[in-house]
Amino acid sequence: MKRLSEWKFTSKEFAQIPEKFLSGHRACAGCGPAIALRLVMKAARGPIIATNATGCMEVVSTIYPYTAWKIPWIHTAFENVAANASGIESALKILKKKGRIKDEHVDVVAFAGDGGTFDIGFQALSGAVERGHDFLYVLYDNEAYMNTGIQRSGGTPHGAWTTTSPAGKVIPGKAEYKKPIADIMVAHEMPYVATASIANWKDLVVKARKGMEVNGPAFLHAFTPCPRGWRSETEKTVEIARLAVETCTFPLWEAEYGEYKLSPQSKVIALKPEKKKPVETYLKMQRRFRHLFKPENKHVLEEIQSEVDRRWQKLLKACEIA
Amino acid sequence: MAKVEQKVVPLNGDEAVAYAVKQCDVDVVAAYPITPQTIIVEKFSEYVADGEVDTAFVCVESEHSAMTCSITASATGARTFTATASAGLALMHEMLGVASGCRTPVVMSVVNRALSAPINIHCDHSDAMAERDMGWIQLYTENSQEAYDSIIQAFKIAENLDVMLPTMVGLDGFVLSHTLENVSVLPDEFVKKFVGIRQVPRVMNHEGQLVPFKLDPENPLTMGPLDLYDYYFEHKRQQEEAMRKALDVIKQVHDEYAKQSGRSYGNGLVEAYRLDDAEIAAVCIGSTAGTVKTVVDELRENGIKAGLLRMRAFRPLPVKDIVSNLAGKKAVAVMDRACSFGGNGGPLFHEIRHAVYDLPDRPKLVNYIYGLGGRDTTPYMIEGIYKELQKIAETGQTENTVQFIGLRE
Amino acid sequence: MIPQKKGWKEVPLAGVCWMSSTEYKTGDWRSYKPIWNTEKCTRCMFCHIYCPEGAIKHDTETNEMVFDYDFCKGCGICANECPATAIEMVLEGKE
Numbered sequence: 001m002k003r004l005s006e007w008k009f010t011s012k013e014f015a016q017i018p019e020k021f022l023s024g025h026r027a028c029a030g031c032g033p034a035i036a037l038r039l040v041m042k043a044a045r046g047p048i049i050a051t052n053a054t055g056c057m058e059v060v061s062t063i064y065p066y067t068a069w070k071i072p073w074i075h076t077a078f079e080n081v082a083a084n085a086s087g088i089e090s091a092l093k094i095l096k097k098k099g100r101i102k103d104e105h106v107d108v109v110a111f112a113g114d115g116g117t118f119d120i121g122f123q124a125l126s127g128a129v130e131r132g133h134d135f136l137y138v139l140y141d142n143e144a145y146m147n148t149g150i151q152r153s154g155g156t157p158h159g160a161w162t163t164t165s166p167a168g169k170v171i172p173g174k175a176e177y178k179k180p181i182a183d184i185m186v187a188h189e190m191p192y193v194a195t196a197s198i199a200n201w202k203d204l205v206v207k208a209r210k211g212m213e214v215n216g217p218a219f220l221h222a223f224t225p226c227p228r229g230w231r232s233e234t235e236k237t238v239e240i241a242r243l244a245v246e247t248c249t250f251p252l253w254e255a256e257y258g259e260y261k262l263s264p265q266s267k268v269i270a271l272k273p274e275k276k277k278p279v280e281t282y283l284k285m286q287r288r289f290r291h292l293f294k295p296e297n298k299h300v301l302e303e304i305q306s307e308v309d310r311r312w313q314k315l316l317k318a319c320e321i322a
Numbered sequence: 323m324a325k326v327e328q329k330v331v332p333l334n335g336d337e338a339v340a341y342a343v344k345q346c347d348v349d350v351v352a353a354y355p356i357t358p359q360t361i362i363v364e365k366f367s368e369y370v371a372d373g374e375v376d377t378a379f380v381c382v383e384s385e386h387s388a389m390t391c392s393i394t395a396s397a398t399g400a401r402t403f404t405a406t407a408s409a410g411l412a413l414m415h416e417m418l419g420v421a422s423g424c425r426t427p428v429v430m431s432v433v434n435r436a437l438s439a440p441i442n443i444h445c446d447h448s449d450a451m452a453e454r455d456m457g458w459i460q461l462y463t464e465n466s467q468e469a470y471d472s473i474i475q476a477f478k479i480a481e482n483l484d485v486m487l488p489t490m491v492g493l494d495g496f497v498l499s500h501t502l503e504n505v506s507v508l509p510d511e512f513v514k515k516f517v518g519i520r521q522v523p524r525v526m527n528h529e530g531q532l533v534p535f536k537l538d539p540e541n542p543l544t545m546g547p548l549d550l551y552d553y554y555f556e557h558k559r560q561q562e563e564a565m566r567k568a569l570d571v572i573k574q575v576h577d578e579y580a581k582q583s584g585r586s587y588g589n590g591l592v593e594a595y596r597l598d599d600a601e602i603a604a605v606c607i608g609s610t611a612g613t614v615k616t617v618v619d620e621l622r623e624n625g626i627k628a629g630l631l632r633m634r635a636f637r638p639l640p641v642k643d644i645v646s647n648l649a650g651k652k653a654v655a656v657m658d659r660a661c662s663f664g665g666n667g668g669p670l671f672h673e674i675r676h677a678v679y680d681l682p683d684r685p686k687l688v689n690y691i692y693g694l695g696g697r698d699t700t701p702y703m704i705e706g707i708y709k710e711l712q713k714i715a716e717t718g719q720t721e722n723t724v725q726f727i728g729l730r731e
Numbered sequence: 732m733i734p735q736k737k738g739w740k741e742v743p744l745a746g747v748c749w750m751s752s753t754e755y756k757t758g759d760w761r762s763y764k765p766i767w768n769t770e771k772c773t774r775c776m777f778c779h780i781y782c783p784e785g786a787i788k789h790d791t792e793t794n795e796m797v798f799d800y801d802f803c804k805g806c807g808i809c810a811n812e813c814p815a816t817a818i819e820m821v822l823e824g825k826e
Contacts, residue, residue: 011776015789023784023802024752029760030806034783047539051394062547066755067528067748072537074397075546076390076420083387086380087352087394087402088537094349094378095400100519106539124390127383201780227806235807235820238781425745486744526743528751535744544748556739557746563739 004192004210004256007043014205017042018070025068026060030234032224032241033057033140035198037111040138040222041071043208048107049073049088053081053116056147056226057140079120082128085110085135107212108135114155115145118179129188129217136211136218139181142226150229154179157249158307159300160288162229167291172300177307185219186255192218194254198225199242200265203252210254223250231287243282246275248312253319260318270321276312279305325582328506335466335498336361338505339405339431339491342473344369345513349400349520352380352391356410357443358495359433363405385410389417389428396426397545399536401477401520404428407495408435408449415453421488422457422561424545425535427480427520428488430458431473434608434659435495436695444696445495447607448660451669457561459489459568460637462607466503468587468634469493471579474508477517478575484567486523486535494609496696508583516579565638572635591640593632594647596622600629602711603648603685605674606657607633610692610699614657617704628708633670644677651685652715655707659693667691667724686714689724697728753802757784761805763820767796771817778809778818 020041027034037057041050049072052058058075061068076084089108095101112121117139125137144162145151152162158177161167165174185193192214196204204222211218225232225240232240244250245265252263262270269275280301283289292301333341340362343351353363370379378395382388385406392402406414411432421428432450436442450460459479463469472491480489493499508516524532525543533541549557569591576590587593595615597603606614611632621628631647631654633640648654656675658668665672671689678684690707692699707727714720743749765778778796779787786802787809789795810818 011780012774012789012791015776015779016791019785021785022752023786023799024755024757025784026755026757027783029783029804030808031783035781035808038783038785039780049398049537049539059548061752062544062748064547064549064553064746065528065748065750066752067544067547067750068752069544070542070751072539072542073544074394074424074537076393076424077416080387080390080417083382083390084394086382086387087350087391087396088398090350090352090378090380090391091395091398091400091402094376095398098349098376101399101538102540123383124387127387130383131380198781233807235811237783237806238808238812423746523744525745525747526749528748530749535747545745547746547748549746552736553742553746556737556742559739560742560744 004213007206007209014042020044020070021061022068022070024066026063027056028228030227030237032198032226032237033113033142036140036204036222036224039198039201039205040109040208043205043212044107045209045212046107047104048109050109050111051075051081051084051088053112053121054078055113055116057111057113059147078116080124081110081112081116081121082124082137085137086128086131086133089133089135109212110135110137112139113146114139114141114143114153118154118181126188129185129190132216134216136208136220138208138220138222140222140224142224142229144229146226146229155181159292159304161291172291172297182219182221186258189258190219191216192254192256195221195223195250195252197223197241197245197250197252199238199245200252203263203265207254229288232285236285240282240285243277243285247277247279247282247308249279249282249308251312251315253315260315262319262321270316279308325584326508326512328508328583330504330506332502333466333505334361334500334502335469335493336433336500337365338466338470339473339493340365340369341507342470343403344375345510346474346477346517347401347514348377348403350378350380350392350395350402351404352382352388352395352402353404354382354385354388354406354410356385356407358435358499359405359407359431361499362431385413386417389414389421392428393417393421393424393426396428397424397537399520399522402428403430405431405433407433408437411449411453412437418453418456418458423557425486426488427486429473429476429480430488430490432490432492433495433499434492442695443495445497446659446694446696450490450492451660454637454669457487458637459487460492461489461635462492462633464609464611464632466498467505467585469498470505470507471583471585474513474516475575475579479568479571481520482571483521483523485564485571487564487568492608497609512582569638569640587634588632589643591635592643592647593634595630595632597629597631597647599627601627601652602708602715603629603631603651604655604657604707605631605633605670607636607670608659610657610659613699613701614704617701617708621708626708626712639673639677641677644674645681648678648685649681650683653711654685654687655711656687656689658689658691661691661694686718686720688714688720688722690727691724692727699728703727756801757804758801761803762823763805763807764800764823764826765798765803765809765818766821766826767798768817769795771815772796773815775814777812777814781808781812783808
């Protein structure tokens with residue numbers, strides 16, 4: 001199997017790469033997904049066409065007549081960004097073959113939130129990956145349908161408050177657990193799947209570049225906190241994304257054709273388990289989990305910790321680290 | 323007199339459509355199978371597998387994705403085609419509006435079939451009628467020959483720079499799609515030249531430049547933004563304007579094609595059959611028009627001044643042609659192969675009635691809903707319609723405005 | 732500047748956007764303003780990297796971090812992430 005190139009650069013060099021996701025977009029102050037989009041766009045290696053599903057990033061970046069996209073971009077609907085990418089990629093392939101457009105490689109990148117990926121967008125994603133289109137799918141996961149007002153999604157974690165899984169007298173937040181979307185994508189036996197956190201920016205950027213380089217479909221699950229929906233301080237967005245990795249709530253790994261490999265930040269914890277922080281340090285920073293710190297909801301905290309531990313052990317096994 | 327030499331090939335409606343698509347230098351075909359459209363995609367995939375076409379054939383996982391892929395492929399500058407029917411068209415509904423709003427000239431063959439529930443695989447027009455407000459040009463065909471001709475014309479109509487609207491060509495499910503007919507096909511070179519290479523208009527982008535209207539890294543632009551209440555209305559008005567321009571474009575393309583092929587269908591928008599001196603007439607869409615023509619001929623032999631107006635274009639609605647053809651007629655029966663539940667008649671009836679409303683000598687209009695779910699409509703039944711029209715013409719009285727014909731009471 | 736509203740005949744085809752977002756200044760959203768200290772700064776680039784707006788740039792000629800207050804929304808991520816405490820969030824108007 002051909003090794004994906006390791007893109008090397010210094011922070012200063014990175015700072016000089018021109019922005020393709022421009023200022024003036026209307027995201028909330030401290031928006032995690034906006035950071036992810038800026039970083040992924042900086043990973044672009046040449047001509048690129050992007051497409052978004054309906055959602056926060058689509059709405060904030062293209063309020064007519066303004067657009068924050070320096071590159072060609074299209075949005076059609078909520079559940080079909082992977083089909084968008086399929087159409088663009090198919091057209092590029094055939095037009096190049098017929099000599100109607102320049103014979104140069106154009107990267108196709110699809111962006112969607114957890115709404116447009118875990119739930120309504122899953123069919124199109126699964127179909128596009130099965131057909132093997134050459135595109136990178138970037139999931140910016142803020143763990144709820146944020147754009148429509150913080151409703152729960154398949155990506156909302158257990159115990160979280162959302163407007164459709166509120167912390168009530170009888171039910172304390174979301175009863176279900178987070179759908180393991182990245183593992184589901186690995187089960188598609190696709191060329192490249194990776195998880196990334198905006199806190200580990202270099203890891204995210206290199207993974208985005210790898211996803212673009214792959215000849216075939218690639219899936220990047222980016223963890224992007226939302227201060228608005230998570231009820232956290234705007235300045236803590238990156239810090240929370242860091243804690244998610246350090247508590248193993250969101251471990252960082254990549255999988256090429258189903259072969260799991262832990263990324264450095266999570267590997268450190270695997271080798272030195274004492275570095276793994278208790279999940280409470282992460283939950284404490286978000287008022288969407290505030291109700292869990294009441295004595296009657298203590299069991300939910302325990303459920304969250306044990307599920308984090310279970311998934312972490314499962315991942316370690318898949319990475320062949322005892 | 324045909325200018326171009328053609329050969330006759332036995333094809334059913336679906337095969338005729340696939341044959342036409344093969345000749346039109348289509349770049350991307352993204353489709354999902356559904357009875358009775360399946361033969362189109364099957365035949366086309368054979369062409370692809372045999373290397374007879376240079377087309378990216380995307381076997382998408384649903385009709386919604388089929389329309390999505392068609393839209394974005396078209397937005398990238400490709401000539402695209404898809405096909406569907408019934409529930410598939412209904413599933414695409416959301417995206418039909420997007421295709422029209424994004425001004426992507428996708429051509430789609432709709433093999434008209436009834437909508438569920440209960441599920442029915444046979445012919446009626448409820449599927450396409452339900453989409454009449456979505457901003458697509460709608461052409462309906464009477465036979466497989468017309469389906470073949472209309473698909474070729476559809477690309478030219480849709481891609482016209484003044485129009486830039488997606489276009490659907492309807493053919494009746496099973497009646498046309500699965501029935502063998504002798505179809506005269508034009509030579510490959512002629513069709514390729516007729517449709518030409520797809521052109522795109524120029525549009526102002528966010529860098530203040532006039533760039534080709536397609537997704538191209540050299541000339542970036544943003545398609546499909548969020549409109550607030552300050553601009554949506556203007557964008558929709560533009561679509562309406564394109565529809566109005568389409569009336570002339572459909573006629574022009576039809577005439578240009580007719581000159582070379584020797585085949586014409588009225589003026590391209592409507593086909594007036596023995597309507598000039600007719601006193602009573604039927605208005606009809608699709609293959610049943612063929613049966614009506616036979617009945618009209620018989621009635622004429624018996625001295626009855628009967629005629630038929632077949633609607634080829636339903637969207638844009640050719641109001642002027644409807645009005646000029648029906649003015650002065652005493653009684654007209656509008657035949658609907660779809661029912662607008664609770665709407666006091668079928669969709670065609672509503673549109674024809676409103677089109678002639680302002681005429682000082684507007685005819686008495688009645689509605690016959692027929693053929694739902696593939697129910698056969700016989701010449702005998704159609705004769706019955708004309709008999710009732712005669713009575714209305716004599717007495718000037720209408721007993722029942724909306725009736726169901728062929729229904730067991 | 733609020734753009735003049737175009738009529739339906741002037742509006743570009745198909746809703747293609749005709750203005751860059753850089754013409755929409757989001758700077759007036761903020762309550763707190765980041766103030767940068769050149770001596771403390773180690774030029775690690777974290778502030779540039781983590782800013783959701785892309786409002787902090789590194790000027791290679793002057794080797795200064797340039798804050799574009801036309802777009803800064805005052806979220807405070809730059810100050811929170813700076814390992815050298817070279818950025819302080821100050822109430823707008825009180826700097």
